[in-house]
Amino acid sequence: MNFQPEIIAWYLNNKRELPWRNTSDAYIIWLSEIILQQTRVEQGLPYFNRFLAAFPTVQDFAAATESEVLKLWEGLGYYSRGRNMLHTARAVMELHGGIFPTAYDTLIQLKGIGDYTAAAISSFAANESRAVLDGNVFRVLARYYGMDTPINSPAGKKVFSALADELVQGQDASIYNQAIMEFGALQCKPKSPLCESCPLRPDCFAYNHQQVHLLPMKLKPGAKRVRHFNYFVAEHNGQVLMKQRAAGDIWQQLYDFPLVETSAEHYAVPEEFAQKTAELFGFSPLLRPMINKKHVLTHQIIYVQFFALDNNIPNFNSTASFKWLSRAAAMEVPKPNVINDFVKFYLTKL
DNA sequence: AAGCCGGGGGA
DNA sequence: TCCCCAGGCTT
Known part of the structure; x- marks a missing residue:
């Protein structure tokens, strides 16, 4: 069963207004995606605004010093993201003439851009047919299809990735990718998901088997x-x-x-x-x-x-x-x- | 494949 | 407290 039309319809009615959604500028999308890695939208938003004001173009970013970048990044954590951004901004100047790439295969070679971020930028900026697979997508797929493979295991990565790739086929990847992530963030939340108002409830495996609170499965992390x-x-x-x-x-x-x-x-x-x-x-x-x-x-x-x-x-x-x-x-x-x-x-x- | 890298907010 | 967040790099 295909849930894409319902997710997209839900998205068009419920999406948040976010500054990086009103552009196809790959530089601006990249800025937002790196900041939002393992970071909630509300936490990353002020950082996004400060970075864009400080560095309106990738050329401005490439001209920054590492201290400037880290100062802007201060408090956000995972500081290698900031250092990698500077490296990548400079690589875009040198390798791509200051034009931020939009092709997945080009993006994936840049520092700090992994599978998720390359899929996000290429689909948002150029509508390339690539499936994003982030924490939201893992959760929505695990619950809707009743998949109990741990999402933080190699096997989980493989099986969820294959399904996500299948589901994006024939879709408007730019809209669908944002729709499923927004759906996971606002409706199919980790704790207290809004099942009572969920348009997918009739066909949701987890809901129909009382497993919403059990999925997605995750391997316990080791001691700190x-x-x-x-x-x-x-x-x-x-x-x-x-x-x-x-x-x-x-x-x-x-x-x-x-x-x-x-x-x-x-x-x-x-x-x-x-x-x-x-x-x-x-x-x-x-x-x-x-x-x-x-x-x-x-x-x-x-x-x-x-x-x-x-x-x-x-x-x-x-x-x-x-x-x-x-x-x-x-x-x-x-x-x-x-x-x-x-x-x-x-x-x-x- | 496993370990490492921050900080904040919700329940 | 515990969990999770528009993940990626290193070994």
């Missing part, structure tokens, strides 16, 4: 890694010592403070702590505990402690990664939320 970050906040001559984070860990290229990470079972054991801080600073620091925070990420729980460093440390010079920054500069550099929250508190209250 627990870490302890001990940060040192040093001030000297009105400047704050900060550090730019390196590759190979979370928050790449963002700024935090000099850091001692201690073993995961506990807050810093005195001996371990003293030894590591002495290694970091080259002397025994005078520490004053300030704030503790628990910060939860997708795969990690981080217990964060901030210490004021009461020694004068005039010999700790700026390096490539360690930088003495004025308070204004410390506010300005891009930082993860847990650091940003502390800095705002620290610079206003102390």
Whole structure:
């Protein structure tokens, strides 16, 4: 049975007015799609508006610095999206003469554009017949067709993808793709879906078998890694010592403070702590505990402690990664939320 | 194939 | 609390 006509009819009556829906400009669509990866529309919307105002064209984006991009991205998470966007904007200038591609096969080669995003841009901007497969589509298909293969398994990806490809055939891909995603977001919601007013209810497998709350199936994620970050906040001559984070860990290229990470079972054991801080600073620091925070990420729980460093440390010079920054500069550099929250508190209250 | 990468909002 | 969001990259 084909539900496409009903989904499209539902969409035309219920869709939200969103700025990236009124254009076929692939650059603008790309901007919205990257921002909306793993991000709700309401959360991404203000970021979309700020990015478009800052970079009206892909040429403007390509001319930006990484710090500018990360500053605009600040607070949105998954910061590699921002770094990949800059890379891709520059690639579009160099490889495609500043014309943002609309073909799936071209898009898929760009950094940060995977299967979903290439399908979205090529169908929205050029009506290419490609099926989008995001969290909404997984959910709608799983419930309507009663598919119980876990959607986060390789087998699930395969079977749902095959069905989605089949369903987009013969459709206006631009409208249908947006329709099924909007339907999943507003009607066939993860929690408390609106089955009573659902136009698909008569033929919905999950509804007719009391399985709406069970589908889609998902494999349980593993336990999160627990870490302890001990940060040192040093001030000297009105400047704050900060550090730019390196590759190979979370928050790449963002700024935090000099850091001692201690073993995961506990807050810093005195001996371990003293030894590591002495290694970091080259002397025994005078520490004053300030704030503790628990910060939860997708795969990690981080217990964060901030210490004021009461020694004068005039010999700790700026390096490539360690930088003495004025308070204004410390506010300005891009930082993860847990650091940003502390800095705002620290610079206003102390 | 599995692990990693943020942050926020709803229930 | 737990779950999920217009996913993608690395190993």
